[in-house]
Amino acid sequence: MGKKAMIIVCILVAASLPLYAGPYFLSVFNTIFVYMSLSLTWDMMLRTGQLSYGTAGLFGLGAYSSALLVAKAGVHPLLSIVLGGLFAGVVAFLLGFAVLRLRKIYFSITTLALTSVFAVVIRNLPRLTGGASGMVLPSALFSGDAAKNYWMVFALALGVIGISLWLSRSKTHYAINAIRNDEIAARSSGVDVFKYLLFMFVLTSSIQGVIGAFYAQQYAFVQPEATFSMNFLLLPLAMALVGGVYSTSGPVVGAVVLGVVSEYLKLIMPYGHLVVYGLIIVLVVLFMPRGLTRFVARQLARRGRVGGADRAALGN
């Protein structure tokens, strides 16, 4: 009951933010929702046991395809966001047949390499993509209206949260949990491992593509270094780890906490804030290896206010 009320209050506060917050706050939370969505997709893939380093690559692919559709084909920006996600999904589907044969570090390193491959290919097609200097679109999404952009990304993030929650109650969740626990046992129990991995890879990649496309449309700009920036991999990863992996609440909390902390640190120490930021991540991961959400839940449970520690906390 209390939990539900809290969630509703959070959603209402977040949804009404543009009514009382200035453009600075809107932009901070806009960015937080971008990273939160990426963090959730990274975590969803991790639930299958596959550690993907390709988040930035599919993000960038969505960004570029949507930017090109708007600039070269005159597609409506909102439609281009959908198509950007679709394109990332199709690419993930095709690559999946090769990449998903790999496991563990080989999967990770290949997805990382793919990100560089995408960036290199785009940089070397200057006529189409503007090459290393990138592309500026004629106009930003909603003509740069901060409130509308905020609502848009908020809606996207809610959608991703919804998908993540749906997933953790679906039959797919059961299957991917099994795959992460023990792949041979899963196969022996009739689980089509490749099918589920491919589904998850395409799903998460499409979402990453949509977020990338939105990002490109919002700033009306794409450029290889900026669009395929490692930030779009490392920050979501850090957020999920800090919040707690294999859950929906973890990446959400992680994104808000790290997002706010990083902004605050920037304000109080313009130089060296990244060092402190990094230190915080290291300390949280060291001392709360199950993430903030489970750490807090546990502390509360110890005081007898909330029952039961999260069983998934034991996940390998």
Added chain:
Amino acid sequence: MLEVKNLSVAYGRIQVIWDLSLSIGNNEAVGIFGPNGAGKTTLINAIVGLVKAKGGEITFDGRPILGQDTHTIARGGIVVVPQNRELFPFMTVRENLRLGAAYIPHAREKLEETLDYVYQLFPILKERDKQLAGTMSGGQQRMLVIGRALMSRPKLLILDEPSLGLQPSLVTELFDTLKEIKKNDMVILLAEQNARQGLKVIDRGYVMENGRIALEGSVEELSQDEHIKRAYLGV
């Protein structure tokens, strides 16, 4: 029911199974005995599609299954209890069991019924049904893996060294349970080093050495065989 013909399996350039043939009839329990490295596990893995064969033929109920994916073979009715206690350590006992049936259509329909049967075979699993599988003892985990395999309602149950690493009293208990499972018309393929216990369950057996069938015979023949007595029964 299961027919293996001229099977060859190699890991790279090292051939492990040489031109091996064997068959399992309906309502039969067949044993494969042999020392470490004889190729028992490789043979089983080839049957259920966990390793690729180099050549040969495997048919199940008359249909070729060689080259199919493990999950397809499992849905078709061959379920393996792997040697290494492959289970889902971070799921509860009950979740592990349900997972055995959840992705196999004909098993899912009878999930609750099979669950009762498994709990009756292994009462300890019912007692611990909310415990995380990874936190149970080795013997209990072995029972859980067998229970999960039964949940898939196989036509052919393959067990790869179920006695491995278990204390003697548990081994006896385990083989008594296997006899019980066999009574319920389960076709069993059992790979074992512990021939003395294995012979209690099976009707017929093969002895494997260096990737080939060295000997074949009924339980009586095998238990009388001098070679077996010396090598596996320690008589």
